[in-house]
Amino acid sequence: MAGFPAEMLRLNGICPYFSMFPLDFPLAHLSQAGPGEWVLDPFCGRGTTNYAARLLGLPSVGVDRCRVAVAIAAAKMVQVTPEEVTALCARILQGGADPVDVPTGPFWDLCYHPDTLAEMCKVREALLRECVTAPQIALRAIMLGALHGPLQKNGAGYLSNQMPRTYATKPNSAINFWLKRGLKPPRVSLLEVVSRRAHRFFATIPPRTPGWIMEDDSRRLDEHVFPERFRWVVTSPPYMQMRNYVPDQWLRNWFLGGPPNVDYSYEGQIGQLRGDAFAAALAEVWRAVSRLCAPGARLVVRFGCIPSARYSGAEVLMRTLALADCGWAIREVRSAGPSTRGKRQAEQFGRAGTAVEEIDLVAQLEA
Ligand SMILES: C[S@@+](CC[C@H](N)C(=O)[O-])C[C@H]1O[C@@H](n2cnc3c(N)ncnc32)[C@H](O)[C@@H]1O
Numbered sequence: 001m002a003g004f005p006a007e008m009l010r011l012n013g014i015c016p017y018f019s020m021f022p023l024d025f026p027l028a029h030l031s032q033a034g035p036g037e038w039v040l041d042p043f044c045g046r047g048t049t050n051y052a053a054r055l056l057g058l059p060s061v062g063v064d065r066c067r068v069a070v071a072i073a074a075a076k077m078v079q080v081t082p083e084e085v086t087a088l089c090a091r092i093l094q095g096g097a098d099p100v101d102v103p104t105g106p107f108w109d110l111c112y113h114p115d116t117l118a119e120m121c122k123v124r125e126a127l128l129r130e131c132v133t134a135p136q137i138a139l140r141a142i143m144l145g146a147l148h149g150p151l152q153k154n155g156a157g158y159l160s161n162q163m164p165r166t167y168a169t170k171p172n173s174a175i176n177f178w179l180k181r182g183l184k185p186p187r188v189s190l191l192e193v194v195s196r197r198a199h200r201f202f203a204t205i206p207p208r209t210p211g212w213i214m215e216d217d218s219r220r221l222d223e224h225v226f227p228e229r230f231r232w233v234v235t236s237p238p239y240m241q242m243r244n245y246v247p248d249q250w251l252r253n254w255f256l257g258g259p260p261n262v263d264y265s266y267e268g269q270i271g272q273l274r275g276d277a278f279a280a281a282l283a284e285v286w287r288a289v290s291r292l293c294a295p296g297a298r299l300v301v302r303f304g305c306i307p308s309a310r311y312s313g314a315e316v317l318m319r320t321l322a323l324a325d326c327g328w329a330i331r332e333v334r335s336a337g338p339s340t341r342g343k344r345q346a347e348q349f350g351r352a353g354t355a356v357e358e359i360d361l362v363a364q365l366e367a
Helices: 006-013 024-030 048-055 067-075 082-094 106-111 114-129 134-146 171-181 190-202 246-255 275-290 313-324 345-352
Strands: 039-041 060-064 211-215 230-235 293-305 328-335 357-365
Touching: 006 048, 006 190, 024 048, 024 230, 024 293, 039 048, 048 060, 048 211, 048 230, 060 067, 067 134, 067 211, 067 246, 082 114, 082 134, 082 190, 106 171, 114 134, 114 190, 134 190, 134 246, 275 293, 275 313, 293 313, 313 328, 313 357
Parallel strands: 039 060, 039 230, 060 211, 230 293
Antiparallel strands: 293 357, 328 357
């Protein structure tokens, strides 16, 4: 990405998320922003728009209904050094009593070495008690990124037995997979993993800009919470006809205080809705967002539908803006082009072999 040292872009990859757009998408649009213009992403996911805003020195707010997303995105806003994060982790591991809440059963026995699991639970409990300072927020996101992934030869990559890094395998499939191949969980030093990741992700970060990330339903945003009117909204709503991906993040959800099993009860996810209900929900968001924006504000949306859907992504999105009927005038609609080597949101969704047609739309709030 032109103009930024590669090390400064690393923080954006601190933890994968199930549906993310590449950093160059928000960067390309926000590079046209004037100094001090506030940026909003009402479906912020892992905070790609917020990190692009920070790189460009712009203040921003991110909103998401999923606590995993919020925890990852929040780490992109903090100012912290690798040493501060590592020292916090060491203090947690050295101090206090043993963890009280260590999950048991065949999945946990096969996924984590018992000593690694005990360390993980100690850090989990400390961060569940308090996670407000920059080192705490950074450590939490580092833990989410390290929780599961492929086994590595040097043994210090991820904390788990063999697993994908983007999503957590469901317990029964994981158990079968490990037993069939005789795979044992590695003894990994949590402090080593955290220290290496802290240096990788936080050694070179851009200066902090004003703003925050909040866990909320974007249909119900309260305009009194925000100090300034937004000039930019750069976002990617959940794609229509895509199933709820929150259960795929069940281990990260557990780390953040969820149950130690797959949680299907997550509410408020717009992507679970179908047809008219989906369009009405998205229209509600565009209305809520318009109340937070200054006249002339730009709305930039990347959106997609699976090809078998009755309507194209462009048709669905334009319908939601027409339904919202609150002054968003469409200026441009174009194809997002062919996907590029796994970086595109479509490919994240497409791991089951489903290609997604994506479009980019730009609208402007009429005065
Ligand atoms: C396509 S993803 C956004 C990905 C993001 N652009 C990134 O790069 O990580 C859509 C997001 O919308 C969130 N979401 C779904 N329903 C929501 C709602 N009612 N309010 C706020 N966020 C919601 C999902 O949790 C998901 O993180």
